[in-house]
Amino acid sequence: MNDMKPASDIGLYFDSWDETFKKPFGAIERNSKVDFKISFEPTISSKINRIDMELFYEDKKMFIEMNYDSEFYYISWKFEHIGLYFYRFVIYIDHHRYFLGPEYLATGGLALIYEDEKAPSYQLTVHGKIEKVPEFYSEGTVYQIFVDRFSNGNENGQLLDIKPNSYIYSSWEDTPSYIKGPNGEILRWDFYGGNLKGVIDKLDYLKQLGVTCIYLNPIFLARSCHKYDTADYSKIDSMFGDEELFKELIEKAKNKNIYIILDGVFSHTGSDSIYFNKYNSFSSVGAYQSKESKYFSWFKFKNHPESYDSWWGIGDLPNVNEMEPSYLEFITGEEGIVAKWMKMGIKGFRLDVADELPEEFIKILRKRMKSIDKDSVLLGEVWEDATNKISYGERRQYMLGESLDSVTAYPYRRTLFNFINREISAQTFYNICTMFKENYPKEYYKSALKMIGSHDVQRAMTELGSEKKFLLAVTMQLLFLGPVLIYYGDEVGLTGGKDPENRATYPWDSYEHLGFKYEYKTNPRKNLNVFNHYKKILEIRKNESVIKKGNVSYLVLSNRSIAYRRFDDKNEIFVIANSSELSEEVIIETNSKKYVDLLTGEELFVTGDRLELIIEGESSRIIKRMQ
Template sequence: MNVWIYHNSHEVYYRNPFGAVSCDERVILSLTIEIEEEAHSIFLRLWKHGREEEKIPMRLREGHGNKKTYQVEINVPSVQGLLWYYFIIGIKDKTYYYGNNYDQLGGIGEIYEHEPPSYQITVYKRNLVTPNWFKDAVMYQIFVDRFCNGYEAGQVLNPKEHCIIYPHWDATPQYGKCPETGKTVCYDFFGGNLLGVIKKLPYLKELGIRVIYFNPIFEAASNHKYDTGDYKKIDPMFGDHGVFQELCKKAQEMGISIILDGVFSHTGSNSRYFNRDGQYPSLGAYQSKDSPYYSWYRFTHFPNEYDCWWGIDTLPNVNELDPSYQEYIITGEDSVIKHWMRMGAKGWRLDVVDELPPEFIKKIRSVMKHLDPESILIGEVWEDATNKVSYGQMREYLLGEELDSVMNYPFRNIWLEYLLGKRDARSTHLRLMNLFENYPLHHFYSTMNLISSHDVSRALTVLSDAPPEDMLSREEQAKVQLSEIQLERGLARLKLLSLLQMTFPGVPCIYYGDEVGMHGYRDPLNRGTYPWGKENSDLLAWYKKLIALRNEYEVLRTGLWRPIYMQGQIYGYLRVIKQGKDVFNRPAKNHVALVLVNPGRESAVEVSIPLKNWCNGTMMDLLQVDKTYKIENGLLHVKLEPLQGTLLIDR
């Protein structure tokens, strides 16, 4: 029996409205069937996570001969969560199922003879918004020890015991590990500090940066500071409260906001709260059950056996639901959240947010928004943040009561695979559409779109076809030298990736030094020092130009995103503002911008883009002076050289 069944969640005809919806909205779902026999039953199977299923009969919408379309209207719940659905079709004595495709990317599905993967509908809280100022920004991530030393003579503030201070700023970072246990026994420091950040604020302003995200800056034994020693003290190697306040004040005067890293799932073992080595005058939880901090931690056999982050004994986990811990971090009059926001911080990035209980995150958000409704809360999430399951629990990061933004690692992974030729334009498009479909619109435009970070290899290293890191030891990784050809290819790809990053919905985040050609494998090699005086000036000029264009044209920040071309390796999309409103109904200047990318290395490609529904006349090349393209018969003809991208805008 020949059966043709079709549903496409990306087409409004089959799912209206498209994408995520707010509570209490109505959604119309349609299914088309072509078969000689009459289907005797057609059901939508629908359920919410944690709730019983419904089987809803579908009614005929329209039909022509053997081809008929059925539809059903559903009222989504009044409480936010995820809905899942697929279709069940009975024909004669056989049952067919139609569900999500094998890759579970949404869009066109598949016919199955068994229970299929489901389609997802994200249902978010009514009136969900994220701060508009943040959507308009470009971020810059700073690992303080490696960015800049503010003292001309290179003075290193308050060196720690058992640490290595490099005599040369351009040395290769490494950890001092015990050869027998593999544990880190000493950390390396270069001497970067907050005064150095203040010194470089004019550089960041000229670059076009409006948000600085700091890796942790609170007192800790390590260089990375994810082993917090004192949540209410700036690490003495970085400065003090006064320097931080001066930084926030001067940054604000330049239109730059500060976001801090909150590491609240664990502390350091050498902290005033745990105090395993007795370095603090306080009575730590390790020292006595009478410690005011004892209830923060989970001991199996006091004091030497306790719950640790990923089994690392220098990072004891905390009980985030402990009332005294919540008071200290969130709710107290001088809580950690309130303390630093009152001193000038505009928001927080929550480290390993999947290890924080939902109640804890919601309290942080509530306190932040009470202090400053325009503050921003970002979470470290490595996957699609709408359907993340952690410790058996479906998380609710983007449903309206927790996060404003997440670190968009899927964005990085999708574009790297595309530019390296591992996926073609169509496959890339489907992965981007999957995020677009699942994320509430406000979140899709406020995701932290990174291409490098302190936890992954730098983009330039990956794009230069360096040997795979898992094939090399740490020592071998440190010795890898990119050839001239590799570097040339990597830089060309990085220009394409930064073009995509600066013109795609979301908030671009530059990991310090990416804009001047820094490279390196994962930690610690991705945490080298910024090469002041040795920057790749051509790449830096490219970044400045792209950021300036993004800051100048609203359409590149909050215009409608509409994919328009995906053939072979060539991918293109539009950003559109029509009728004087952006996607959030804010007043904005009408524009249509076109982004096209050719990641191929071998030959030029000529493409024709259908634009008659979007604009007429002439488009101006924003990347090449005095170059224009005329739209003829509704088509725009463009030639793309190998490893070339273009950004055009209507005149």
Template sequence: MTEKIYYNSWLSEYKKPFGAVPINQKVTFTITCKWPVIEPVYLIVQKDFGDTFEVKMHSIGQFQYQVTIQLTEGQGLYYYFFKVLVQKDQKDEVVYYGNNQRFKGGEGQVYKQEHEVKPYQLTSYLYTDPSPKWYREGIAYHIFVDRFYNGNENGKVLNPKQNSFLYANQEDLPMYIKDKNGEIVRWEFYGGNLTGIIQKLPYLKEMGITILYLSPLFEARSNHKYDTGDYLKIDPMFGDENTFKELIQEAKEFEMRIILDGVFNHSGADSRYFNRYGTYPGMGAYQSKESRYFEWYTFEKFPDRYESWWGVKDLPKLNTQNPRVQSFLYKDQNSVIRKWSKLGLGGWRLDVADELSDDVLKGMRLALEETVEDSVLIGEVWEDASNKIAYNKRRHYIEGGQLHGAMNYPFREIIIGLLQRSITPQEAAEKWMNLKENYPAEAFKSNFNNIGTHDTERIYTVLNQDVTKLKQAMALLFIVPGVPCLYYGDEAGVAGKADPDNRRMYPWGKENKEIQTFVKKLAIIRSKETSLKEGDFYSFSQDELMGIVRFSNQEEFVIMILNTANKEKRLEIADIPEQYDFKFSSFLDENHLNHIQLQPNKAILLVKEKSRSIKTTII
């Protein structure tokens, strides 16, 4: 049956245009039905959480049926499949053709029962919403400020906090001091600060960095600062507002922009707004129902039972639907987002974006655009941002007017799975192409890609401190679509398990030079190659070989081929499955790349520039 009925969402002969489309866009669907068909054939379409409707398809000859529809139900997701009445054993039988069991798009399959059908996803967005060129073409570096560099004379720690401890030296491993209930009772610090970042700008420039993504800077009790104490004050351990202004200006001289981490879903319990411990003057919400901040939070039973982030009592949840909270965070001219953005920020990365409503995200985006031209707004989303459901609501992060892009944890999972051999090259190719199909094209190019963050194990540890595999992971990070973001120290070979071990101090003077040199080379390649910044993206597999192509034209492209096997492999272009409009076999053959031999667990990087021969790098 599967040979008799066929559809492939990745081929323009079956669906045109490819992938996500703007609202009111016309989309043409074509299905091949070689089984004896009793007409009509139907396209079944359902608007996400909305009505389902059948559309009659018409015959266009050669066993093909086609229909063009217009997406008039507004932005969001549509789901579709096909309904066919066929003759089988001289009997009429209704069958359905939908997405494959992996729900990954491309070639589908036949289903006998409608309730079993896995439909295809079709994303409809408001409008094309490109991120700024400086961001889209940049290379980012994620700095956990306390752990990067202490720029003070003699390494003296700036304004150490009461009831905390300082590590004896920079090589000490991070740890938590907790009570019997698992609550942290002493925060610990290495003493990294803004002056230290300023002093290391020449190093970052040398590494090819153009974007600094900084962990939260505002006053807070912890070392990580996700428990904000005062949104309008730089933490004294990092410096002050003048130091921050200096950093912005100095970074500009080095052609770098700064993205701040915005933690707006919750504050700290030890904050001037909640003030559970009486640290700040005035009444916080915890202290009195008469507090000006009382309505900023939600109490189940005053004062000790209140909503908090994932039940962490140190992080009481802000009621971001409250007009006064919105005014404070982004609406007023002197609001948090506007105040700091006016200093010359490149934009913000929003912590736990799932916790912020669509309306709040729109408001923050508008405030940012009204304050700074050419700014970017990125959100922390761990899953496919095109179809995320948070708190029983479908989110619309990347459909226009909210986020330019999301932190690309799905890409990280694919890269790690491929290198650990927990997924096959075919599965990796499917996953990459599925994301490309689901995301609006500009959002896909604007994702904030990572292979490690302060919330994950260090990539070097994940890959068992295998330098070759780490270099391959870095190469994939720089080659796949989106903005590559290095977690501080990953380029130096820093190891570390889960939090807090993944937050070690940067090992100044003791870096792994092999990794560092390789990352520097990758940064040069990405900064030069148009195909890596704007080129199209395709992935393919052949047995245990994984291939990625970034393509601008026949004169400009980058190819990476990775051998995941423990034995030597030869690329046989005739065996590459042709499931996209881009034909890998003919492309590789035309460029005389049909005899590539790869050693076990090795990769090859092929770079073609205008009027130059292909450069080859073995990884």
């Protein structure tokens, strides 16, 4: 026997995605039972000496001998502890030991047979009580705004304020760039002049798109254009406006059933802040200036004042000790920063670099949010599978209850792009999506924020390299399960590489900048084909309840074609995607008689139990069951 091959090759069969063999599917709540079964062929039954389930939980390991009958080896087991369990099966055949497990750790699916005791294990997520994520978010369309680059609502396009040692782009259409020193440090920060009044002015536009939630990149006082170097958590940056303007934005957005989420940057501050005050910009005594500063204990100095712990070694971003009592109270206390902005009417926070925040800090912060507004949302920036993420040697508890309500679904983006770029097959796409569906608790699988763009990655149009591929990605993203994110400007086809190119200004047809008025009949930076496609897909998302509320399953139709089946008790929609350059004929087996193409209106009739369709290369079709 070779070291790794399908278990079926020796007459054994287990599949964690098939409820014949593991029931229920996926993650479970604490104190639930799971039934495990391994089937075997009659020719091997007499050779099996014993099968054990090997179970791992934290640093504990146990072996549980399985029972058997004429069809299966089986065991029913109650999982009493919250956390991640890992399991595999130990097979004794003719007094030789083998292992039954997935292809890779925690990937799930069909079992392989191994001889090496280093064989991987399946993952089982056991969670506590999980509160339902509010529908404005879990079924919503989130629009991300990098405020300086979105819209300037001031008369004549003038700036509200100008920061020292900065530069202002003479044209709203200039390509963003940095002025850097010899060591890569930013010498002068760059600004275009976008502000909160500009966001207010565009609320009607966002409402027409179908936006239910606005996620604002940081808006607190800071030296930079991106504002991740917070200078004062209690103040709106003067280039963006003030508290009264922010209250107006919250109220006017709420009147349109649009809610605001802020970027919470709590793992570090700016070096140019009232807390650190490296450049003597503030009247307060900062931690850099004196060990007697009331903020000194917030930071991690190695050799005061010049040597200190900072985010990824960037001196402008000194790290804080989040669990230091006075900092914890300042951020999460009854009269703290979180409470201040929550009471003003925001609906939650997106936690920047959640992996670098202590788990207890996240739980305390969330508890404060929920005490003010039980329907608020805590979103975490997480780049990997959030169920088994290990950060700084600690297994994170994001998906076990009482922590995050949602995470950024960067793995979905990566998988989607790999499929569209033909780097993985439809079967691999299916496997990865099903793996996440198995690992995540059902509520969190839905609430993960599906995205194709953000301020931290290349523009999707640029990364995918063609308009056809981009439109395919848009369709697949916007009609998937749960909340979706539109990064400002993606809906009109903005391009751009990595930071700062991915942070260009929104190409409005009419705007004012620094006293000059600009109007376009044909806007060279705005792709109308992309914009019209977004509007069509978002209209389907808005009108078809099964897209927002229904379930999802996947069908592999060929090596390059995949389908999402969005369904509930009454409705069914297929989103069919072909990543090949060539057209493909696909077949969907169905008991229904008639479908309609939601993009073209074409009626499609089933022959027998087969619906035959042509899908153009690098394109998609959206078909709805009619009878």
